[in-house]
Amino acid sequence: MRTTIIGLGLIGGSIAIDLRKAGVASMLCGVDANQANANEALRLNLVDRIGHLEGMLVDTDVVILAIPVNVLTRLLPRVLDLISDKTIVIDAGSTKGSICKAVQSHSRRNQFVAAHPIAGTENSGPSAAFSGLFEGKTNIICEGNKSSEQAMNKAMQVFDALGMNTIFMEADEHDKHVAYVSHLSHVSAFLLGHTVLDIEKDEKNIAMLAGSGFASTVRLAKSSPDMWAPIFEQNMEYLSQALQEYIIHLQRFQYHLLKRDSVQLHKTMTEANNIRRILEGIETKSTTVKPKNTITA
Amino acid sequence: MRTTIIGLGLIGGSIAIDLRKAGVASMLCGVDANQANANEALRLNLVDRIGHLEGMLVDTDVVILAIPVNVLTRLLPRVLDLISDKTIVIDAGSTKGSICKAVQSHSRRNQFVAAHPIAGTENSGPSAAFSGLFEGKTNIICEGNKSSEQAMNKAMQVFDALGMNTIFMEADEHDKHVAYVSHLSHVSAFLLGHTVLDIEKDEKNIAMLAGSGFASTVRLAKSSPDMWAPIFEQNMEYLSQALQEYIIHLQRFQYHLLKRDSVQLHKTMTEANNIRRILEGIETKSTTVKPKNTITA
Incomplete structure (x- = not known):
């Protein structure tokens, strides 16, 4: 399949590497608003050609958008305007409600598959891309019933080639669950980093005392603000609920701490220990045998 | 040196392994209130002998206490009561104010060195112990001027053998800085785990959506409540200040989020990105050449 990737950073670049490796992409075209990134992606052989949006959409089979979600909601309708009948479009955005809404009445809505391949690191740019980023990870497809069978089949070819386990979810459900499980942990890390930098004026102390x-x-505090600020804004309602819950939990812990209530502190921490069971599942996720994907919704 | 280690968990066990490896400990005796732990430590060859406190203190050169800080403040004065003139005592507690206070008027105060070797993992028990845990990490000695030269020299032999970089600090300064740099990140992780488990009733969702x-x-939410609840309580004043700062930072971020104030969200996250520079230092800490330790205070 002739494949065009828009956004040649960690996600787009890693998709390119593994689609080529799997023999799924016969020709890889790349587009990036940042010319230096585009040049670097070409130099690193992530893609075969780079160019402007219009030129790179001619005669392509699959277009994959891996760009910040605020740019995505603006660019996606325009991409659908420009493609031919045989082309399908997939996005890789971390929010799904706003993106689905942006194309809900588009005449080519059925050529689009709304996806969220859940993978990443705290690094960004073409040089951060690597093979195997998506292997064994979860991919979520939303509003699958609005995509044509042809679009869905091609999209599944892509996600299968990446080694992902695809599941199906309502866009709103997606946004609610990722607010807690992904977006909240990013906020927690960003603000932990910010608090410590704010208070410990002498950075030497942090470096010396931190283990x-x-x-x-705090690792996720290294993540790209260009990518994450738009995600937080688009998922504002569910994220602010999740954040409020987190703040209430922290305040309750602080109350028990101020009262030196050993029993309650111990109880809360013992309950939190249950996360161990779930983390063991995550850590083995990428080493388990990949189940056969079937379209179940 | 004949060495007695009280508390045969991750910290005590790892100290035992590396003191033996370095040839510093000629005979290793172990004490653990939990008989199963003591037996396991013996089976794993972490120590040569196990026994009751009184027996294990006879004719020993160095006693190292690696036990929860609430037990430490109770047991330390008793250990000082029981030892002979030639024995020195080191603790490895994560708080220093309460521990120093517990023995401030003890007649053998100068045989004690108050230390905090900053190292650990989220795992606990004798089987979690491993060689190299302390290599290249920071060790803090507090109230060094209250320890005799003989005690300090023996303690430095121990920490040098572990490969640590020892620095000196006031006990109160220690407790303030570790509240921000270590204890707050534990609270942040425990409560993130607790919040997500509380809201996502279906644990399958967490496992599937988490990357x-x-x-x-959330890794530190796996840490032992027996060890950490007493640390939080002993460092209550500084930790509750740190926690309050964290909550205020989270609330300010939530305010900008609710207003969809892109500029402020972006600014906060960009400032938090500065943690990258510090983390690079931490990640290379254990691979850098160990500077020669000198007693500077």
Whole structure:
């Protein structure tokens, strides 16, 4: 399949590497608003050609958008305007409600598959891309009933080639669950980093006193604001609910702390320990045998 | 040196392994209130002998206490009561104010060195112990001027053998800085885990939607409540200040989020990105050449 990737960063670049490796992409075309990124992606052989949007959409089979979600909602309708009948479009955005809404009445809505391949690192740009990023991870497709069978089949070819386990969900359900499980942990890390930098004026103290535990907890604070600020804004309602819940939990813990209520502190921490069971599942996720994907919705 | 380790978990066990490896400990005796832990430590060859406190203190050169800080403040004065003139005692507690206070008027105060070797993982128990845990990490000694030269020299032999970089600090300063840099990140992770478990009643959703980012942020929620609840209580004043700062930062972010104030959200996240520079330092900490330790205070 002739494949065009719009956005040649960590996600777009890693998709390119593995689609080529799997032999799914016969020709890889790339588009990036940042010319330096586009050039680097070409130099790293992530794609075969780079160029402007219009030129790169001619005669292509699959278009994959891997760009910040605020740009996505603006660019997606325009991409659908420009493609031919045989082309299908997939997005990789971390929000799904706003994106689906942006094309809900588009005449080519059925050529679009709304997806969220859940994978990433705290790094960004073409040089952050690597093979295997998506292997064994979960991919979510939303509003699958609005995509044509042809579009769905081609999209599944892509996600199967990446080694992903695809599941189906309502866009609104998606946004609610990822607010808690993904977006909240990013906010928690960004603000932990911000608080510590704010208070510990002497950065030497942080470097000297911090162990691997602090490094792990704050790691996501290295993530790209260009990518994450728009995600937080588009998922504002569910994220602010999740954040409010987190703040209430922290305040309750602080209350028990101020009262030196050992029993309650211990109880809360013991309950939190249950996360161990779930984390073991995540850590083994990428090493388990990939189940056969079937379209179930 | 004949060495007695009280508390045969991750910290005590890892100290035992590396003191033996370095040839510093000629005979390793172990004490653990939990008989199953003591037996396992013996089976794993972490120590040569196990026994009751009184017996294990006879004729020993160095006693190392690696037990929860609430037990430490109770047991430390008793250990000082029981030892002979030639024995020195080191603790490895994560708080220093309460521990120093517990023995401030003890007649053998100068045989004690108050230390905090900053290292650990989210795992606990003798089987979690491993060689190299302390290599290249920071060790903090507090109230060094209250320890005799003989005690300090023996303690430095221990921390040098572990490969640690020792620095000196006031106990109160120590407690203030670790509240922000270590204890707050533990609270942040425990409560993130608790919040997500509370809201996402179906644990399958968490396992399916969580990526490596969530796993990293919440990792410390697996830590032992027996160890951490007493640390939080002993450092209540500084930790509740740190926690209040964190809550205020989260609330301010939520305010900008509710207003969809892109500029402020972006600004906060860009400032938090500065943590990258510090984390690079931490990640290379254990691979850099160990500077020669010198007692500077």
